[in-house]
Amino acid sequence: MNALAVVIPKFQLAGVDWAVLLIYFIFVIGVGFALKRYMKTSDDFFLSGKSIPAWITGLAFISANLGAQEVIGMAASGAKYGIATSHFYWIGAIPAMVFVGIFMMPFYYGSKARSVPEYLKLRFDEKTRGFNAISFAAMTVFSSGISMYAMGKLLNLLLGWDFNTCVLVSAFIVLVYTFLGGLTSAIYNEVIQFFLIVFGFIPLVFLGLKNVGGWEGVKARLAQEGWFRSEVLGESMNPDALTHSWKYMADTASNPMGVEWFGLVMGLGFVLSFGYWCTDFLVVQRAMAANSMSAARRTPVIAAIPKMLFPLLVILPGLLAIGIAPLADKALEPAAKSAYIQKIQAENPQLAERLAQHNVPSIEELTAAGGRGLVPPKLDGEGKVQIKKNSTGEPILDKEGNYVVELDYDLVIPMMLYKYFPAGLLGLGLCALMASFMSGMAGNTTAFNTVWTYDIYQSYIKKNGSDSHYLWMGRYATVGGIVLSILAAYAAQHFNNIMDILQLVFAFVNAPLFATFMLGMFWKRATGHGAFFGLVSGTLAAVIHHGLTLPYGSATGVKGGFFTVLHNYPSEMAQNFWTAIWAWSTCFVVTILVSLITKRTKTDQELKGLVYSLTPKPSEDGIPWYKQPAYLGGAVLAITLIMNILFW
């Protein structure tokens, strides 16, 4: 058996796995066919006729965001950053989801806007809408393409399936159900996919926890990993940092993320999080399909409940994977695994005692397959293990003078599935994985067809078409969106760097967005010129900040420093957070300044339903307290606070 086969095993699907996959595909397409006859108007197709109950839109709201980036990426981050990965949920999502539900949905839903860009038109002017609509439409197509590419690449690696077949089959399935049933079909399938992901990952977490001896076992293994990374590999972090979320956030050198609390709270918790959850039409569209104002406001808050608990399903597998011996059936001789045990005993007897108490595998056992735990090493195109290099291409050595292996954290979930799932359950696990890819694709496709039809085609190409014409256009925009996504997937396959650059450009465009919406909704003096020039200057600020800074150890280029390097950040994440902070602040200030020197073009009457101070507060009369967004949101925030304290 060669080294490649040891570290990245190929999955063998049994008949029962195929049966499970077949049932899933039949139902996903079946939902599209069942809903086809209800799609009579463009409102039915693009907005589900505003007829969906809150619990369904709530689960779709969370599921549209549960793409591959979430399931694969958060498990990878769990293995890489430890418990601090929970910040992406408890700081980076929940507060924004509660905020959009309580404060912003009344404007989106009550203004009768059919999309987020259309809200910008009603509140500001045409050029602000155009800027947002065109950048958003391009972004959704590329995001969908990246999902297809990632799915094709992963299934090719794990199952040996042909990349082209994976891309085309997944595109065809998503196309069929979104073409036939529009947004309703996407929402219904997102609910199915939500339950599938939950039922696919619970057994994984259960078996992993049982294997390591529960939560205390996880913490002991993370403590050893932290010791190894700081004391042997020489990484800048406190040895205890992987088991805490806030304790080591005071300075960048103490935690594996390389960020400090202000950058984290402002950059992730405010700018990026509110910018995504409060302004991204992909998720807001689900809430806009709700059957009442109250249901629309409850949608993001209902979604926040599973979102709050999702770290247990998607981060925990990463925490588990880093401490499970990859070759458990091939135990090492005691002499072959004693070097690090003796070293830990000499340096930290308490830790050594804790490791023995929880039967934690030795470092030698964890690195026996070339990676660490179940995380395999990254392989280059020839199947050779990659080693870490600095910005000049020199290999990085650890404190003992050895090369440091680059780990492929993105394979955490597949490796866990391979280890713990027998035939049958493996089919369910793969279904969950595919569901996460496909819900991301369908979410992007339905957002694209709506923005294309309402905000681009109807606004600039054919203004006075009939409703049936726009329904027809929506269907063909779905086909166009899928075709463009396929092209984007192939672009990603052939020019990996191009996708990095595109994602960077979209990050620049998105970073200032929340400042525009915040001022638009809560300050009636904000003008169209202010909003447009605020957005443009915020985007430019993001470009300039990125071009003048660079994370340590990175080469200039996509990673930054393309003008000159004035400042080095400890990590890429820290640089991203501060780029967002600069972009948001610039947009905020410029929007205010330009608004103050330009004339208002909208009267108070025109801004009714679009601005907080001019809009009657939504009435909650007759709605029981436990269904009111404010009470629900308060409860969610209180539980989130408790979670933060528990894992401090």
Add this chain to the structure above:
Amino acid sequence: MNLDIRVPIGTMFSLIGLVLFVYGLLTSGSDIYAKHSLGINMNLYWGVIMVVFGGLMFIFGLKAQSKSKK
């Protein structure tokens, strides 16, 4: 719209659960469970849980559908 999402979810989960349960029965005692799932026949147990969950979803969905048939 007269299609409650709980009906297709319930049907799908019951079917998948049934497939897992039957496969778990057929492979009971096989070494695949020792190799993969810590010796526990997860197909059997998880199959039952999925059938129960799917059944409940299906019943609630049908009830809601007949109510809306208002």
